[in-house]
Amino acid sequence: xxAEDPGLYDYxxxxxxxxxxxxxxxxxxxxxxxxxEHYELDPPLNPSRAPWARPVPDVLHYAWRDYGNRAxxxxxxxxxDRYGVRGSISLNVAVCDHFPNxxxxxxxRGWEFFSHGVYNxxxxxxxxxxxxxxxxxxxxxxxxxWSGQELSGWLxxxxxLTERTMDLLAEAGVTYTLDLFHDDQPLPVNxxxxxxxxxxxxxxxxDFTTLFQGNxxxxxxxxxxxxxxxxxxxxxxxxxxxxxxxxxxxLVGQPHRVKQxxxxxxxxxxxxxxxxxxxxxxxxxxxxxxxxxxxAAIDARKKG
Amino acid sequence: MTLPASxxxxxxxxxxxxHARYVxxxxxxxxxxxxxxxxxxxxxxxxxxxxxxxxxxxxxVKPPGGLERPYPxYWNYTLRDYGNRVxxxxxxxALEERGLVASVAMSSRLAERYPHVLQEVTRLGFEVVAxxxxxxxxxxxxxxxxxxxxxxxxxxxxxxxxSGQPVKGWYSPAYSESHDTLDLVAAEGCxxxxxxxxxxxxxxxxxxxxxxxxxxxxYEISDLQLFHFYKYKPAQFVEQVMDHFDxxxxxxxxxxxxxxxxxxRPWISGVPHRIAAVEQVxxxxxxxxxxxxxxxxxxLAAWKAQQ
Numbered sequence: 152x153x154a155e156d157p158g159l160y161d162y163x164x165x166x167x168x169x170x171x172x173x174x175x176x177x178x179x180x181x182x183x184x185x186x187x188e189h190y191e192l193d194p195p196l197n198p199s200r201a202p203w204a205r206p207v208p209d210v211l212h213y214a215w216r217d218y219g220n221r222a223x224x225x226x227x228x229x230x231x232d233r234y235g236v237r238g239s240i241s242l243n244v245a246v247c248d249h250f251p252n253x254x255x256x257x258x259x260r261g262w263e264f265f266s267h268g269v270y271n272x273x274x275x276x277x278x279x280x281x282x283x284x285x286x287x288x289x290x291x292x293x294x295x296x297w298s299g300q301e302l303s304g305w306l307x308x309x310x311x312l313t314e315r316t317m318d319l320l321a322e323a324g325v326t327y328t329l330d331l332f333h334d335d336q337p338l339p340v341n342x343x344x345x346x347x348x349x350x351x352x353x354x355x356x357x358d359f360t361t362l363f364q365g366n367x368x369x370x371x372x373x374x375x376x377x378x379x380x381x382x383x384x385x386x387x388x389x390x391x392x393x394x395x396x397x398x399x400x401x402l403v404g405q406p407h408r409v410k411q412x413x414x415x416x417x418x419x420x421x422x423x424x425x426x427x428x429x430x431x432x433x434x435x436x437x438x439x440x441x442x443x444x445x446x447a448a449i450d451a452r453k454k455g
Numbered sequence: 456m457t458l459p460a461s462x463x464x465x466x467x468x469x470x471x472x473x474h475a476r477y478v479x480x481x482x483x484x485x486x487x488x489x490x491x492x493x494x495x496x497x498x499x500x501x502x503x504x505x506x507x508x509x510x511x512x513x514x515x516v517k518p519p520g521g522l523e524r525p526y527p528x529y530w531n532y533t534l535r536d537y538g539n540r541v542x543x544x545x546x547x548x549a550l551e552e553r554g555l556v557a558s559v560a561m562s563s564r565l566a567e568r569y570p571h572v573l574q575e576v577t578r579l580g581f582e583v584v585a586x587x588x589x590x591x592x593x594x595x596x597x598x599x600x601x602x603x604x605x606x607x608x609x610x611x612x613x614x615x616x617x618s619g620q621p622v623k624g625w626y627s628p629a630y631s632e633s634h635d636t637l638d639l640v641a642a643e644g645c646x647x648x649x650x651x652x653x654x655x656x657x658x659x660x661x662x663x664x665x666x667x668x669x670x671x672x673x674y675e676i677s678d679l680q681l682f683h684f685y686k687y688k689p690a691q692f693v694e695q696v697m698d699h700f701d702x703x704x705x706x707x708x709x710x711x712x713x714x715x716x717x718x719x720r721p722w723i724s725g726v727p728h729r730i731a732a733v734e735q736v737x738x739x740x741x742x743x744x745x746x747x748x749x750x751x752x753x754x755l756a757a758w759k760a761q762q
Contacts, residue, residue: 191467192474198456205516206595211630214653215674222482222655248468250479269465277456282463289463366685369695405675406655406706407699 159317159340160333160349161449169444171336171391173436177426178387179380180433181419184306184329184352185227185398186241186359187257188271189249190216199276200311216271216401220250223404228256230409234416239263239430241306241329241397244293245270254297263429264298266290266325268308275311283313287323303431306330306352321345327434335383335392337437339446348442350393350434355379357397362408369411376415384422393433394419476637477660477669485656487711488761494747495707496700497754498740499716500557501649501672502546503586503626504572506565507535511591518590518629519679520722535590535722539569542725547575549734553741558751560586560626560649563613573617582750584624584649585610585640596633607639623647624751626672638663647755655703655713657758668759670716670751673699677718682729689732696736704743714754715740 173180193207203209231238240257242264247254257264268275269289278286291302305320306329317328321342328340329352340347354360356379361367367375376396383392396415403412419425428436467473490497509532511522520535522528550557559581566573576583587594588610594603615622625640626649640648642664647657651669659666674680676699681687687695696717703713717736719725724733740746749757 189473195459195462195464197458197462205631206597208596208632208634210627210632210650211652211674214651217653221480221653225481225483245465245468249471249473251470252481269468273462277458279457282458286463366687368687368691369698405699406702407676407695409702410698 154314157331159331160338161341161453163338163445163449163452165334168336168390169441169448170389171437171441173391173426175426176424178391178424179384180391180393180426180428180436181380181396182393182428182430182433183231183236183238183396183398184241184430185224185238185400186267186306187220187224187246187253187400188216188243188267189220189246191270191272194270194272197274197276200274200309202272219399219401219404220246220253223400223402224253225404226406226409227398227400227404227412228260230412230416232260233413234420236416236420236427237262237429239265239304241265241267242294243267243270243308244290244297247293247297258298263304263431264294264300264302265304265306265430266294266302267306269293271309274309275307275313275316278313280315280319283315283319284323287319287325291323303327303434304329304350317341317347318343321347326438327430329430335386336390337393337433337441339442339449346438346442348434348437350430350437351395353379353395353397358399358402358408359397362402363399369407372408373411373414377418380419380422384425387424475661477658480658482655483710486761488656488758490712490747490757492747493745495712495745496704496740496743497712497714497747497749497757498555499670499714499749499751499754500550500555501560501584501626501716501718501751502543502557503560503718503720504539504543504562504565505535505586505628505720505722506539506562506568506589507532508564508589508591511589515597516593516595516629516631518593518631519683520720521590538720538722538725539565539572542721543572544575545725545727545730546719546721546733547579549730549737551579553737555737555748556581556750558582558584558624560584560624561614562586562589562628563610564589566614566617570617577618582624582752583614583618583620583622584626584751585614585622585645586626587628590628593629593631594627594633594636595631598633600633600635603633603635604639607636607643611640611643611645624649624670626650630674637667641665641667647751649751657714657755668755670755671714672718673716674718675699676716678720678723678729678733679718682723683720689729692729692732693735693739697739700736700740707745
């Protein structure tokens, strides 16, 4: 049966919450999440979603995405290096098998590896509980193998989920999900067992929604990032906020986008009071210092 | 609905691509190339002249600009035809005035219907690239292989006969290929294709008829993407194209020659209110030292000689 509400979180007024204090008293935790992806040319079909806009082989769209791993990634990485911004990579783990050089470049930089599934053409829709559990395990093993890290974060492949996903993530030891867009601060997520939090990702200043779907001109994109930053930074004077800049190398690594990315990173990193963090660091801090107070505040409201 | 166990099998999950058409390569780990005269950027202009038949049926892959209104769709037919009557002349004049060459991708049906267009291509010394039969014949796996083979042969033989050129470049209508397209066009003697937009430099593709090369037919600065799909204003088109050029021009100082590919459809770029934007980007590029105006065949030959 379908529900009218995800049931994954409870209401908490935005301006009436326990205070979040980031390390060093920063106003804003800024993190950058490159999506390192591979889309298969001819994947098996999931009944809920076609992998490509056109019949296989969709040469135009396949090649467009493949640009990221051949060319765009390296330009994006150089820009991030230049501004001292570490990546938390939203990783289709099969990328490591196909392109070990990409895994190595991310590992050498000390970037966080988190899950974006196996391929961006293998969707979670219609998985049984056992299938989904094995799928999560596959990712967990791959991330350990290629990065030496324990899996902490999850952005579902192509943002496809089941109603069980959050429970299974918590069961597997994942601490934060990026698939909920209901807030600008981390919040507890209701799961069967264990602790899971949502960390703000973004579909608003995501290069996929702005540049690919949203028809932003180069300067529109930078303007949107700066405006997003300005407001969250201002609000962060009262209580810590989170800003995520999601990237896709096949878009932001195009020759005409590099200048915009550099301008955005330059703007953000030139401010004081910005914690340049990874997703795992933000989640870890929140779980250690904020989770209990938030959970208690939510609980108190529920009890009236 | 459930997923079979095979949904969790990953036969290509190992080093390399998930197909055998080309090998993976990092753009920044390749040997730098030198363009003739020490140029930094090869400027490859690809005017694309397409015939959209009035009776084209809207099925399968819809080509961008394809006729979608009920028959007879004079609205869209004539807007596209405008490009082949007026728009192309305006684009060609802008190139001629600046002494630029181009690779003109053409529907072979257009070459048959409008001999004047091909005469202009010949007069200006432009290269002819085959762009299928017309925008109704879209190459997909749904087309029988024998039929597709006949389309390829007819397009190429028509253009070769009418132009007197060897015609070595192929650009599939709507960038759409079947699993066989590369094999078929290579077998007919093509040396490069313009359908793969995953690189900024040429690279080698394998086919059953030997190697063919992908030319970097930049999609994100094409007039199709910027004006038609993204609805950019002329100034925004100029901004994006010049940002693209500037970065590659800068990169060329340390990475070897780069290619700027300008894909122009005269039904889009050749209208009075947009042509100045095209002229402006050409003028701004030509102000820089080391810009080599070349055809796809010239660029590929220079690149191949250094591999």
